[in-house]
Amino acid sequence: QVQLVESGGGSVQAGGSLRLSCASSGRTFSSKAMAWFRQAPGKEREYVAAISSTGIRYAYADSVKGRFTISRDNAKNTVYLQMNSLKPEDTAVYYCAAGRSYSYSGPNGLDYWGQGTQVIVSS
8 A cells, every 4th residue: 555645735826836755655766757736726637747666767748848847756756846937827736647557557546546736826
């Protein structure tokens, strides 16, 4: 069983930055791709970014490309999401998720989800 705990959310003004962390329990973190998703009020959960188990491969949604950076530290069992140049439309609950294998293969390939951390960006 894998437990994921997000942290680092908060309130920030537009143009500001936040760094989200997702700590994983268990011994299999380094073999799993990880992903970040978000869900804004009244909207469906959407993909934000993903990273392979080794951290060599990563990808981003077009809406955050160039502003967000996903990274991981396998020694600390933690994945990060550095968010810069935040916009009000980035306001959402952010979730991390653990994949079933070393490479991200879409939301159907995610086995575990965290409880989420709230990000509020004011204009």
